[in-house]
Amino acid sequence: MKRDxxxxxxxxxxxxxxxxxxxxxxxxxxxxxxxYGFLGPNGSGKTTFLRMLCGLLRPDxxxxxxxxxxxxxxxxxxxERVGYMTQRFSYYADLSLEENLDFVARIFGVPKRREAVQxxxxxxxxxxxRKQLAGQLSGGWKQRLALAAxxxxxxxxxxxxxxxxxxxxxxxxxxxxxxHQLAADGxxxxxxxHYMDEAERCHRLAYISYGKLLASGTVEDVVRQAGFETWxxxxxxxxxxxxxxxxxxAIEQVxxxxxxxxxSGKDSAGLQAAIAPFQVDPYRWRPVPSSLEDAFIGLMxxxxxxxx
Amino acid sequence: xxxxxxxxxxxxxxxxxEFIQMRRDRLTFGMMVGIPLLQLTLFGFAINSxxxxxxxxxxxxxxxxxxxxxxxxMRSSQYFHFTGVAPTEEEAxxxxxxxxxxxxxxxxxxxxxxxxxxxxPDLLVEADATxxxxxxxxxxxxxxxxxxxxxxxxxxxxxxxxPKPGPVQLVLHRRYNEEGITQYNIVPGLxxxxxxxxxVVITSLAITRESERGTMENLLSTPARPSEVxxxxxxxxxxxxxxxxxxxxxxxxxxxxxxxLGSLVLLMTLILVFITANLAxxxxxxxxxxxxxxxxxxxxxxxLPSILLSGFxxxxxxxxxxxxxxxxxxxxxxxxRMVRGILLKSxxxxxxxxxVWPILVFILVVxxxxxxxxRRTLD
Numbered sequence: 102m103k104r105d106x107x108x109x110x111x112x113x114x115x116x117x118x119x120x121x122x123x124x125x126x127x128x129x130x131x132x133x134x135x136x137y138g139f140l141g142p143n144g145s146g147k148t149t150f151l152r153m154l155c156g157l158l159r160p161d162x163x164x165x166x167x168x169x170x171x172x173x174x175x176x177x178x179x180x181e182r183v184g185y186m187t188q189r190f191s192y193y194a195d196l197s198l199e200e201n202l203d204f205v206a207r208i209f210g211v212p213k214r215r216e217a218v219q220x221x222x223x224x225x226x227x228x229x230x231r232k233q234l235a236g237q238l239s240g241g242w243k244q245r246l247a248l249a250a251x252x253x254x255x256x257x258x259x260x261x262x263x264x265x266x267x268x269x270x271x272x273x274x275x276x277x278x279x280x281h282q283l284a285a286d287g288x289x290x291x292x293x294x295h296y297m298d299e300a301e302r303c304h305r306l307a308y309i310s311y312g313k314l315l316a317s318g319t320v321e322d323v324v325r326q327a328g329f330e331t332w333x334x335x336x337x338x339x340x341x342x343x344x345x346x347x348x349x350x351a352i353e354q355v356x357x358x359x360x361x362x363x364x365s366g367k368d369s370a371g372l373q374a375a376i377a378p379f380q381v382d383p384y385r386w387r388p389v390p391s392s393l394e395d396a397f398i399g400l401m402x403x404x405x406x407x408x409x
Numbered sequence: 410x411x412x413x414x415x416x417x418x419x420x421x422x423x424x425x426x427e428f429i430q431m432r433r434d435r436l437t438f439g440m441m442v443g444i445p446l447l448q449l450t451l452f453g454f455a456i457n458s459x460x461x462x463x464x465x466x467x468x469x470x471x472x473x474x475x476x477x478x479x480x481x482x483m484r485s486s487q488y489f490h491f492t493g494v495a496p497t498e499e500e501a502x503x504x505x506x507x508x509x510x511x512x513x514x515x516x517x518x519x520x521x522x523x524x525x526x527x528x529x530p531d532l533l534v535e536a537d538a539t540x541x542x543x544x545x546x547x548x549x550x551x552x553x554x555x556x557x558x559x560x561x562x563x564x565x566x567x568x569x570x571x572p573k574p575g576p577v578q579l580v581l582h583r584r585y586n587e588e589g590i591t592q593y594n595i596v597p598g599l600x601x602x603x604x605x606x607x608x609v610v611i612t613s614l615a616i617t618r619e620s621e622r623g624t625m626e627n628l629l630s631t632p633a634r635p636s637e638v639x640x641x642x643x644x645x646x647x648x649x650x651x652x653x654x655x656x657x658x659x660x661x662x663x664x665x666x667x668x669x670l671g672s673l674v675l676l677m678t679l680i681l682v683f684i685t686a687n688l689a690x691x692x693x694x695x696x697x698x699x700x701x702x703x704x705x706x707x708x709x710x711x712x713l714p715s716i717l718l719s720g721f722x723x724x725x726x727x728x729x730x731x732x733x734x735x736x737x738x739x740x741x742x743x744x745x746r747m748v749r750g751i752l753l754k755s756x757x758x759x760x761x762x763x764x765v766w767p768i769l770v771f772i773l774v775v776x777x778x779x780x781x782x783x784r785r786t787l788d
Binding site: 152155156157177180181183185187189190191192193194195196200204205207208209210 | 416418419421422423425426429430433434622623624626627628629630631632633
């Protein structure tokens, strides 16, 4: 596979559980070597989508290719080439690190298995803990083990489902350096997350809510698609100001950010008219570029409205 | 989905993993060896369907020689153990009511005199028959020993009083277990009970545990196919089943001296069929159960009728027809007949076949349900 080739290229992917449509006609294209962020509120269908990509679930609608294999008919071939890290730690608590890796390597039929396991242990700095039972590891170490295990068969595509939930900031930063290193070597990474700083480290993003893809592209693209204008206000007693601002129809969201507040809306003229009465001392106002977080919170709110 | 052959390599991977986990789970592993030993001790040494030395009180108003002869005969039958003399009817009643004695022997006044006169005096034996199994063998032995005991005393001029032999000479021939030793029946049967208990519970738990802990999702996102996971998980437990069966057979031979007349090779082969039936059921339970607790409950729901209706605890032919039909469905029923047939009656394949095919049908039906359920739980 060449760089720039599409690793994931799917169209209209849909999944229903009973009468509930969990994923609704999602289109997605991810290029080789890309870190693609997948965001959205809890229960929005992110995990279901990942499970369909790696062949755990069969889509009810749509078609497409993953690593050049048909997602509907060639799940077995896809599974051989994909590393999947589940949201919950899903290796064996009663096996040691080494035994866990060895098991996964056997399942995938990794050539020179013992060497591969040793290398994997050393590369992730797990060498000293090889005999320790996985169940006794802390959250950060469990996550390292899970990453090592999902990489042991040198997959071409890595699917990570909220890999950094409950992991401390330093471990998270190391984790992301590792991901960027892997991507630079040509691996494609699809990652779901709730953290804004992580979203901003992705090459491209998609935002999904209630099974629908609402925005996708680079960080700038997503912010632009959300279409918000944002003003920042600083001053004393901002808490008193908040309900007054929220009452205005043109103001779609008011979000406190420490000692400031972000006030945003899609209708630029209406927004400015709405804040005009409050542009008096001691409040200080200035227009700011909408952040990714503003955009996401806005997207989340608007999609809920659609459902109501 | 493209079908490709089942991979031995992946089965081996799951097998090794399962084996390490089994070895590491000391408690469960201990149970697997401990349960057969515990049950052997409990059932093998403790159960006796022919209880002897039952406490008996005497309420005697006649101390003549015939009364003494009868008491001596009862004592030497070993079924009756005379614990004392009850002076009055009331006290005899109290002893029976309190459960201090199993029997009260009433020898009426003038017993010897009436006997000599040929008046056929009454001899009353009261039994606490709340548990028929406890009193049954003693009471049936009593009827026989009475005639024999008196025959020796009633000779010479009294010979005319001696009981006459009946018109038919009854010949009893207790084949395959002449002495009626309970262990010969219980110990081979225990093998089936222990295998049913551990095999169903352990497989249903082993598989439910994977889905409960989320490791199943991970496993199925790899190229490992459900059938490979199943086979790999089951194989170590087949080995455990054989260890259990071996332990019980050794105990049967060296501890209980159970005869082993038939082919052990045939027995070992049929044990595999029986183990498979239980493992298949365990897997099917695991596809229905949401968690390990439910899997455990379902296993016990199956285990109770197995132990009660299979003919292990109570005679199969003593059950009403509907209960026998339920019993006929259970693999344990057929396994008991097979194992007892092979060990005690030296049955061969031809004789045990009527009990082999019902187990094969059971396996087929249970597997079909299991596979159907398993497919569904994936999506």
